[in-house]
Amino acid sequence: MTTKHLLASKVALVTGSARGIGLACATELSRAGAAVILMDKLGDMASASAQRIIDAGGRAVSIEADVCDTAKLPGLLTQAEQAFGRLDILVNNVGITIESPTEAITAGEWDKVMEINLKTVFFVTQAALPALMRRGPGGAVVNVSSIVARSGGINSTMHYAASKGGVLSLTRALAREWGPRGLRFNAVTPGPILTEMIEHWSKEKLDELVARTPVRRLGTAADVAYSVVFLASPWSEYLTGVGLDVAGGLYMS
Numbered sequence: 695m696t697t698k699h700l701l702a703s704k705v706a707l708v709t710g711s712a713r714g715i716g717l718a719c720a721t722e723l724s725r726a727g728a729a730v731i732l733m734d735k736l737g738d739m740a741s742a743s744a745q746r747i748i749d750a751g752g753r754a755v756s757i758e759a760d761v762c763d764t765a766k767l768p769g770l771l772t773q774a775e776q777a778f779g780r781l782d783i784l785v786n787n788v789g790i791t792i793e794s795p796t797e798a799i800t801a802g803e804w805d806k807v808m809e810i811n812l813k814t815v816f817f818v819t820q821a822a823l824p825a826l827m828r829r830g831p832g833g834a835v836v837n838v839s840s841i842v843a844r845s846g847g848i849n850s851t852m853h854y855a856a857s858k859g860g861v862l863s864l865t866r867a868l869a870r871e872w873g874p875r876g877l878r879f880n881a882v883t884p885g886p887i888l889t890e891m892i893e894h895w896s897k898e899k900l901d902e903l904v905a906r907t908p909v910r911r912l913g914t915a916a917d918v919a920y921s922v923v924f925l926a927s928p929w930s931e932y933l934t935g936v937g938l939d940v941a942g943g944l945y946m947s
């Protein structure tokens with residue numbers, strides 16, 4: 695099986711895929727043969743990103759959506775399933791961070807981070823389950839957590855670390871419940887990845903992270919996407935409930 699045909703005839707939905715890690719996941723899933731659905735609140739950017747995948751020879755559509763709108767998720771997932779007639783793979787990638795010292799985090803900031811990073815992972819998955827189960831055994835869900843779920847991360851992101859720890863726990867709980875029904879749940883736990891999320895960090899902070907990383911560089915969105923493709927593919931069919939560190943050895947669990 696070549697990489698190009700690894701996911702032939704599969705359909706994948708990636709949330710938060712207008713840019714960054716989500717876009718890299720959609721691009722690499724497409725390169726592995728899957729048709730991809732890009733879901734993002736940035737509708738124009740998601741549409742342009744889908745067009746780039748089509749221009750490169752892939753099959754892609756975009757859906758503009760705020761995944762926090764839980765009431766609309768069942769309808770959005772029906773729309774996603776209808777785009778290519780099936781759904782085999784879900785990548786829960788949406789996430790944000792709000793940097794705020796522990797003494798200053800507000801209840802509103804806490805709720806926002808938990809809602810976007812953790813609550814949506816559950817409710818997007820819940821809305822996707824009927825479509826994933828209609829395909830029978832072989833479906834795969836990959837959740838994007840973070841290395842801070844294990845390491846505790848840096849100061850000023852207590853709510854982010856807690857939300858990403860929740861994503862890992864949720865991944866394991868779903869893996870345990872749905873494994874017998876043929877659906878696998880895994881997570882990736884990326885270290886610092888050069889996207890808009892961290893581009894504003896100071897050079898000193900980024901240099902310090904590189905110095906502590908055994909492979910001596912920051913990650914790229916593609917680094918994460920290669921692991922997501924693996925976890926979505928039959929090459930990982932005996933893996934479920936796993937959190938795969940994509941962090942250049944920054945943290946070793």
Ligand SMILES: NC(=O)c1ccc[n+]([C@@H]2O[C@H](COP(=O)([O-])OP(=O)(O)OC[C@H]3O[C@@H](n4cnc5c(N)ncnc54)[C@H](O)[C@@H]3O)[C@@H](O)[C@H]2O)c1
Pocket residue numbers: 709710711712713714715716733734735736759760761762787788789790791810838839840841883884885886887888889890891892
């Ligand atoms: N960049 C890093 O260093 C890093 C490290 C570890 C984990 N992560 C995780 O990877 C994921 C992607 O991060 P990124 O760096 O690509 O971020 P990014 O900000 O570049 O991209 C996030 C995407 O999600 C979309 N989005 C945000 N909220 C949304 C919502 N409510 N509904 C629909 N779309 C929404 C945004 O429009 C954007 O396109 C996140 O879960 C993040 O926590 C990132």
